[in-house]
Amino acid sequence: MFSLFIENFRISITSVLANKMRSLLTALGVVIGILAVTLMGTLISGLDHSFEKSMEFLGKDVLYIRKYEWFGDKEWWEMRNRPNIKIKHANSILERSQYAKYVAPVSEWYTSVKRDANEISGVRVTGTTGAYAMISTAEIEKGRFFSSSENRSGSRVAIIGKDIADNLFENENAIGERIRIGNYTFRVIGEIEKQGKFLGMFSLDKQVIIPIGTHQRLFTRRGWTGINVRVDENNIDNATEEITALMRQFRHVRPTEDDNFALNRQDPFKQQYSMIKLAIGGTGFFITVLSLVVGGIGIANIMFVTVKERTREIGTRKALGATPKMILMQFLMESITICLFGGLLGLGLAWGGSFIINQYFPSEMPIDLALTALGLSMFVGIISGLAPSYKAAKLDPIDALRYE
Amino acid sequence: MSLISLKNIYKIYNVGGEEVRALDGVNVNIQENEYLAIMGPSGSGKSTLMNMIGCLDTPTSGLYEFEGEMVNEMDDNQLASIRNRKIGFVFQTFNLLPKATAQHNVEIPLIYGNVRRDQRKNLATEALESVGLGDRMHHKPNELSGGQRQRVAIARALVNKPSIILADEPTGNLDSKSGQEIMEIFDSLYQTGNTIILVTHEDDVAKHAHRTIRLLDGKVKEDIYVAA
Numbered sequence: 001m002f003s004l005f006i007e008n009f010r011i012s013i014t015s016v017l018a019n020k021m022r023s024l025l026t027a028l029g030v031v032i033g034i035l036a037v038t039l040m041g042t043l044i045s046g047l048d049h050s051f052e053k054s055m056e057f058l059g060k061d062v063l064y065i066r067k068y069e070w071f072g073d074k075e076w077w078e079m080r081n082r083p084n085i086k087i088k089h090a091n092s093i094l095e096r097s098q099y100a101k102y103v104a105p106v107s108e109w110y111t112s113v114k115r116d117a118n119e120i121s122g123v124r125v126t127g128t129t130g131a132y133a134m135i136s137t138a139e140i141e142k143g144r145f146f147s148s149s150e151n152r153s154g155s156r157v158a159i160i161g162k163d164i165a166d167n168l169f170e171n172e173n174a175i176g177e178r179i180r181i182g183n184y185t186f187r188v189i190g191e192i193e194k195q196g197k198f199l200g201m202f203s204l205d206k207q208v209i210i211p212i213g214t215h216q217r218l219f220t221r222r223g224w225t226g227i228n229v230r231v232d233e234n235n236i237d238n239a240t241e242e243i244t245a246l247m248r249q250f251r252h253v254r255p256t257e258d259d260n261f262a263l264n265r266q267d268p269f270k271q272q273y274s275m276i277k278l279a280i281g282g283t284g285f286f287i288t289v290l291s292l293v294v295g296g297i298g299i300a301n302i303m304f305v306t307v308k309e310r311t312r313e314i315g316t317r318k319a320l321g322a323t324p325k326m327i328l329m330q331f332l333m334e335s336i337t338i339c340l341f342g343g344l345l346g347l348g349l350a351w352g353g354s355f356i357i358n359q360y361f362p363s364e365m366p367i368d369l370a371l372t373a374l375g376l377s378m379f380v381g382i383i384s385g386l387a388p389s390y391k392a393a394k395l396d397p398i399d400a401l402r403y404e
Numbered sequence: 405m406s407l408i409s410l411k412n413i414y415k416i417y418n419v420g421g422e423e424v425r426a427l428d429g430v431n432v433n434i435q436e437n438e439y440l441a442i443m444g445p446s447g448s449g450k451s452t453l454m455n456m457i458g459c460l461d462t463p464t465s466g467l468y469e470f471e472g473e474m475v476n477e478m479d480d481n482q483l484a485s486i487r488n489r490k491i492g493f494v495f496q497t498f499n500l501l502p503k504a505t506a507q508h509n510v511e512i513p514l515i516y517g518n519v520r521r522d523q524r525k526n527l528a529t530e531a532l533e534s535v536g537l538g539d540r541m542h543h544k545p546n547e548l549s550g551g552q553r554q555r556v557a558i559a560r561a562l563v564n565k566p567s568i569i570l571a572d573e574p575t576g577n578l579d580s581k582s583g584q585e586i587m588e589i590f591d592s593l594y595q596t597g598n599t600i601i602l603v604t605h606e607d608d609v610a611k612h613a614h615r616t617i618r619l620l621d622g623k624v625k626e627d628i629y630v631a632a
Contacts, residue, residue, distance in 0.1 A: 003518065
């Protein structure tokens, strides 16, 4: 049986190579199908990777009290009229909430950062307190975070992100050096580890962190303020409810009125993301199924032609002792070979494509998906080869031998 | 016991509502090491009888016994097996696989007979040498002359050491010199103990045989033995 398998494989290869152009065109549907499914898989794996990193940055147990909702159907102009978030409420939450573990007020403003002639513009300047270090997942790589006395006294000290360190200091040690944030001179006291991009949109490393008091005085007039709360991770829902109630109380929201602030979490990101993922996956799946079906029909068609062309050969083989099953296997194998060839070509192209995707965000071609894709192309080969092969197997040897 | 025994063989086709008796009560016995020619004009049932003997076809009624096996009761798989083991076919148009070498062509019956690879090689070489093509083993059909192609086909028919060699107009597509060479090969195969059945309409070919069966309208019209 094994020599028959080898023989069938030999016949298939010979036949595919003898009609190179025809095989290629026939396999094109499968090529596109496999390309689509693999590239989609690569894309999703890359998205997953980058999304998880971004979600890590937000933290699953952190509530972001903001003026604006991150998601939802509220109109922006309605939210614009809400009162600003006040820094003093950070302390009140810490005092009154039983679920809040760390609370840090945050102010943000964007400006340029300079050192001598080097300048980076559009740097995120975050003003906060020492609690920020306990809420953020990013670690201090060198130096330290500012102390509470530095915070209270409004010292001009800064912790810089990796982009700032790399661009302004290159190989030098930044700790203790001076930089200009906007028009003010600050002393660098710490450096944060590399965090990468948030959802591939903006760099988390292009930031400096300074005491909130300093921030208030120098920048906050123009920026916005919010409060980050790290809560007990086993009671996130309870904490959300409790802190919403506290905020309503602090801001004197009447029971009949809606919240005039937002409690943002990473969860809606996840929901949004799974919808995007579903959309990509759905599109990829649709393209794959469509091209595999069309490709399969093409292969069935060309296999019928092949069987017709080789009717005499089939007759001869039958006369020489091939059973119907052996003939069936021969043509099935040929159909599978065309599909596998298409599948491998598609995988090759996808492999190349995954390098291009990798340029934009880190991803890799999932091996299990590649194997599934190959299995899928074999399956297409079997399905579309079945009818033509059966026809070949059932040919009457006498008619086949007489066929001109 | 006869090698082949055909008893009361009928083959009836229904062509457009009309009954056509391709074989109309044929009785033939063939012994081992016979050299037989089947002759007859076209439409005489000559091809049908050949297909019947070659186990490519089964009769509508009648008994066909091949070395004690009842062919008329066999299914497609059993027919394939008996063709593979016991019958060597030689066709008018050679029917070689164009992309395979002479050696590979000869190996095909062995592949279907599930013979091991190394053994296959030896048997194929042996068969090709026996028809004088030991030096053409790795040539493809389009690199061989018509006579050489037919010799490859004979080697392919021989390779499984079949009980009969069944040749359908083996010289029909050859010039007279090549045809003569092919007939000489059949003669020598007969002399080494093979059973040979020729289907032909040429008297020149048939005269090599020692027995001639003439068919007309699906019936055996004459069955003559010629002394060797």
